[in-house]
Amino acid sequence: MSSPHNTPVQSVVVPFRPGTSPELERRLGHHEVPRRWRAVDRSAHAPHIVAVPGDDEGNWAAAALVTARPDTTYLKIVDAVGDIPAVVAAVVAHARDRGLAQVKWEGWTASPEDAAAAGFTALRPSLAPPRDAGGPTTGYVRWLSGETPAEPPYYGQTTHFTCGAVTALVAQAHAGVLPRESLDRQAELRLWREATNFPACEPVGLGVAVRRTWPSSPVTVHLDADGPVLLDHCQGDEHEWRALLQRVSRTDAGQVGVPIDAGRLSMTSLRRAIDGGQHALLLLSLAGMQGFDVPHWVLCHGAVPDAIVIEDPWANAATGDTWVDAHLLPVPDASLDAMSIVSADRFRGAVIIGRP
Known part of the structure; x- marks a missing residue:
């Protein structure tokens, strides 16, 4: 896996299943795995972990939970823990290797400074999130194709039929x-x-x-x-x-x-x-x-x-x-x-x- 500048990015990509949380916590040591990773069934969105190996064999210095809707060409970072810059760079390299157009990052714990340093742009906040959506108030995007489409406002429908x-x-x-x-x-x-x-x-x-x-x-x-x-x-x-x-x-x-x-x-x-x-x-x-x-x-x-x-x-x-x-x-x-x-x-x- 390589970065945009062809500098190797060492990483591990493994499927994520709620039952693997103890293994995650063992590999990540003192880094706490966010509870939201296993709060819902994400299996329909191909959840996987992108991790950066640590100094000790078998341990990880950082990990990100990554998902995406089927039949699309992006990846979404739900959260990242540990060495944030390293693991986000690994996710971007992973997306590039797959020929995807975009990486997004939910703003649960991501700081604007970390996002900007990693080449992400803040999304305009949603004007009216769908009811009970449970989404973050902020989010970030990084386009990988060189194209940057103009951003419309996001408004979530408030009924099932509108x-x-x-x-x-x-x-x-x-x-x-x-x-x-x-x-x-x-x-x-x-x-x-x-x-x-x-x-x-x-x-x-x-x-x-x-x-x-x-x-x-x-x-x-x-x-x-x-x-x-x-x-x-x-x-x-x-x-x-x-x-x-x-x-x-x-x-x-x-x-x-x-x-x-x-x-x-x-x-x-x-x-x-x-x-x-x-x-x-x-x-x-x-x-x-x-x-x-x-x-x-x-x-x-x-x-x-x-x-x-x-x-x-x-x-x-x-x-x-x-x-x-x-x-x-x-x-x-x-x-x-x-x-x-x-x-x-x-x-x-x-x-x-x-x-x-």
Whole structure:
């Protein structure tokens, strides 16, 4: 394992399991292993220890608990103990060896001084963390690809169904159309009420709501499905009235000037839109990143080599997932391509918001 300057970084990488804590404590000697390392089941996020060997054989001078969402291209340091500069350098080298785009560091115990000395930049604090998220108040990021995408504000959805509204609000705040201070629960629920198909937001209805809320922002909906979508779970009368609402949304789209592109949006076209300063609200399944097949809106707002940078308004506290994971999250193009084919109908839905 080597550093950015090709100086060898001696380290050990081993899987982390809650039952290995006594072994950790033996190897780390007087360094106390944080209780949060084993407070939740992190197994879905490939937890592992990156350690720096000590002077005595078998002992470690430092260790970091490292995790990451599946189908992404980053590593997150949950905590580091012992020789902090040495073990953080080891984690960065480990990420570089794997060809990853980014390393994040949760701010539980990390000091701004240690983070800056290691080449990390402080993240803007979350404006409204998801309820019961249990995340840190601070976090840090270090990009490894040379690209540094502009940082939007992070706002966590406050319900299970307002992801579409939140991604639109964050997109407009990032574009300078909406003041950051306006990102609050009232704005979240107001926009959701305009866009919802009860309770989900389907692509056309969301696009129409964005256009009506910000008439100066051009909006295009990309939806390669002819009929109503996201109704797999509905039958009979419930399916019929929800389908009717989606047909009304298509009529409204024509009236307010929202074109509907029936071709499937490609990753190349998505990158082109982002490079042109546009924002993309993309519907995807959480099966890859979180383990359950639920349609979910994210914001695509930046690009680095081989990955699209997204904002995910939801974090899964049960797996140790926090807003630090969900914010400035790089997802490989191939992974995003796969996870954004949703529903039994296998369609892709996106709302592209252009510059005012």
